[in-house]
Amino acid sequence: MQGTDRMESMKENPARTGSRLVGADGKPIQMQWKIGNVQIDNPFVLAPMAGVTDLPFRTLCKEQGAGLICMEMISAKAISFHNKNTYALMEIDPCEHPVSMQLFGSEPDLMAEVAKSIEDREFDILDINMGCPVPKVVNNGEGSALLKTPDLIEEIVRKVSSAIKKPVTVKVRIGFENEPIDIVEIAKRIAGAAALAVHGRTRQQYYSGTADWDTIRRVKEAITIPVVGNGDVDSPLKAEALIKQTGCDAVMIGRAVRGNPWLFRELNHYFQTGELLGRPSAEEICEMVLRHARKQIELKGEFVGIREMRKHVAWYTAGMRHSAGLRRESNTIESYEALEQLLMMENDRKSGI
Secondary structure (H helix, E strand, O other): HHHHHHHHHHHHHOOOOEEEOOOOHHHHEEEOOOOEEEEEEEEEOOOOOOOOHHHHHHHHHHHHHOOOOEEEEHHHHHHOOOOHHHHHHHHOHHHHHHEEEEEEOOHHHHHHHHHHHHHHOOEEEEEEOOOOOOOOHHOOHHHHHHOOOOOHHHHHHHHHHHHHHOOOOEEEEEEOOOOOOOOHHHHOOOOOOOOEEEEEEOOOOOOOOOOOHHHHHHHHHHOOEEEEEEEOOOOOHHHHHHHHHHHHHHHHHOOOOOOHHHHHHHHHHHHHHHOOOOHHHHHHHHHHHHHHHHHHHHHHHHHHHHHHHHHHHHHOOOOOHHHHHHHHHOOOOOOOHHHHHEEEEHHHHHOOO
């Protein structure tokens, strides 16, 4: 089935309440779920990724069927300083809903004040980042560094959730190096949170090694709010396995969706029909790259937009024949026309995946 035909087929089928697949309890895996009062049509969540999940890429993932869209993390302090660049990161397209905006910080009162000041913006859910492993964030006591101070975590969640009416969620990792952290006990203490996303890796692991799904399972069994599992899901079969092993309510996908927004289409199709879709053709990939580039240029201008596309081109074309040469050439493109010409040359070579 061609890509366009697959999309039309999916449009004709309304969202199912239950999947054709069954969980560990033998019951159908639920497609629809809720965070607070926010209805979400499927359990597939686009993870917040700095430098990746900007507005153009988020809209592409939504078109392909992402159930919940998460934005790039935003500094609460930067918002309080009325930073112009930060406000640009907060822009939302109406097509994205439901969408989650993610804040990071470590000062409970400031974060509550900032949350209240932005509540009238278009986001549906406010997420608090307690999992970022990047040194410049951790060294400020933010992101995953908060795992070392459960009392502070509890205070931040309590004050932020009390300050606004929209649902507040939390994203964590399962540990911090050389610290006696019990993520299950921390999960029990986040009263006021409407959901918890758990990346099954420690801060020290960054993105290496294997995600610890068993710890995600223990968190899910310990609390009553929805739990979103995150780590190592790069296919419909992996998503099914994560849900079956952990009982989590939803699956968050990060690195595997870079250059691969079609993953959400494949997830929805598999969970609704039990059938695995084929991968997109080289032509379909090239068409998506150009659409992505046009969206980047429309939002950021050609100079910035095309340069930001260079990394995306590398992700989109990974695994294609001649992709190494294509990536090298894409690192020098400076215009949409140059990108279009490069991709046309690639099609002329009749490359495949």
